[in-house]
Amino acid sequence: MVGPAAKRDGVAHLQAVMGLSERRACSIIGADRKTIRYRSRRPRDAELRIRLRDLAGERRRFGYRRLFILLRRDGEPSGINRIYRLYREEGLSVHKRKARRKAVGTRAPILIEAVANARWSIDFVHDQFASGRRFRILNIVDDVTRECLAAVPDTSISGRRVARELTALIERRGKPGMIVSDHGTEFTSNAMLAWGRDQDVVWHFIAPGKPMQNGFCESFNGRMRDELLNETLFFDLDHARTALVHWIADYNQSRPHSALGYLPPAAYAANLAATDDRLRNPDQLRRSSVARTALDGAISAGTLIAAG
Numbered sequence: 001m002v003g004p005a006a007k008r009d010g011v012a013h014l015q016a017v018m019g020l021s022e023r024r025a026c027s028i029i030g031a032d033r034k035t036i037r038y039r040s041r042r043p044r045d046a047e048l049r050i051r052l053r054d055l056a057g058e059r060r061r062f063g064y065r066r067l068f069i070l071l072r073r074d075g076e077p078s079g080i081n082r083i084y085r086l087y088r089e090e091g092l093s094v095h096k097r098k099a100r101r102k103a104v105g106t107r108a109p110i111l112i113e114a115v116a117n118a119r120w121s122i123d124f125v126h127d128q129f130a131s132g133r134r135f136r137i138l139n140i141v142d143d144v145t146r147e148c149l150a151a152v153p154d155t156s157i158s159g160r161r162v163a164r165e166l167t168a169l170i171e172r173r174g175k176p177g178m179i180v181s182d183h184g185t186e187f188t189s190n191a192m193l194a195w196g197r198d199q200d201v202v203w204h205f206i207a208p209g210k211p212m213q214n215g216f217c218e219s220f221n222g223r224m225r226d227e228l229l230n231e232t233l234f235f236d237l238d239h240a241r242t243a244l245v246h247w248i249a250d251y252n253q254s255r256p257h258s259a260l261g262y263l264p265p266a267a268y269a270a271n272l273a274a275t276d277d278r279l280r281n282p283d284q285l286r287r288s289s290v291a292r293t294a295l296d297g298a299i300s301a302g303t304l305i306a307a308g
Contacts, residue, residue: 004038007031048078049086056092063094113177116269119143120176121217122166124157124184127229129236137244138162139224140169143180143216145269146257148248149173151224153240159189166195178202180214223251 002010007029014025026033051074055067062070064087068080087093121141128134138152138161152165170176179196181187183205196203206213228247234240256262263271 004031004035008036011036045086048076049090051076052083052086053090053092056087056090061094064092067092114144114272116142116145116147116272117174117176119178119180120149121180121214121220122162122187123181123214123217123221124186125221125224125229127225127234127240129234129240131235135234135237135240137224137240138165139217139220140166141217141220142176142265142269145265145272146216146220146260147252147265147269148220151244151248153237153244155237157186159186159191162186163191163195167199170199175199175201178204180204180206180217182206182211182214183208 010029011025011031014020014028022033026036055070064084068083121143123139124136125139126134126136135153135155136157138157140150141148150165150169179201211218232243252266254264257265260268
């Protein structure tokens with residue numbers, strides 16, 4: 001389909017080059033003579049186009065509807081249809097991003113101090129009920145003490161739910177120095193990015209396709225699956241919550257952890273806190289007894305833990 005403007009140009013060309021009359025040129029082009037003689041009475045759009053381009057340059061991800069609202073706030077009387085026409089003619093359309101957003105994080109190994117809350121790891125593990133319905137568990141682990149700080153089961157866990165659980169955990173335990181996760185949509189959602197900014201918490205995203213950069217939580221997920229999920233048939237969400245509460249209590253309080261000199265995570269955390277108190281008080285440090293030797297084949301935790 002040829003528009004009226006192109007038809008006017010064609011008639012003008014035939015008249016200028018071949019000397020045809022307007023009637024003959026319109027007959028050849030297939031245009032109505034009223035269309036050829038029409039002259040637009042629209043007001044000039046130059047100033048509005050400039051304002052629209054400047055506004056689109058400042059708000060690059062805004063579409064014509066949001067730009068229309070901003071122009072209306074500035075007193076522009078034009079309707080949305082006119083703004084849309086100019087928006088299209090100026091080539092300001094916003095292209096949808098096809099690739100999944102990946103938040104930027106550091107890619108170097110991280111040295112963390114051997115104190116509780118120095119760094120948390122967070123990840124999901126999945127399972128299903130006896131009925132076949134799937135559910136997921138949000139696991140949060142302290143990378144130094146290896147304690148499971150939270151294990152939240154539910155059929156659906158959004159970014160806002162993750163933010164609420166982290167807020168409640170911080171109120172009980174204190175703020176971590178850093179949180180590590182993968183690029184799951186729950187962790188890269190607007191709700192989580194806003195939460196991290198408001199809480200002033202450093203969030204480290206592992207490299208895509210490198211789950212072992214979140215090795216502490218991945219290892220914990222493996223222990224949970226091997227010792228609980230593969231051994232238990234869950235009938236509903238209440239059953240899963242009850243079983244998780246008992247297993248987490250046993251994991252933190254009783255289960256020997258090979259990386260902690262075969263101490264349970266809670267006992268290791270208590271020893272770590274006592275050692276930290278003695279280091280802050282030189283008098284207690286001079287009177288402290290020699291630590292007992294580890295079990296044969298066990299490796300005690302160091303002062304600094306290289307992770308990432």
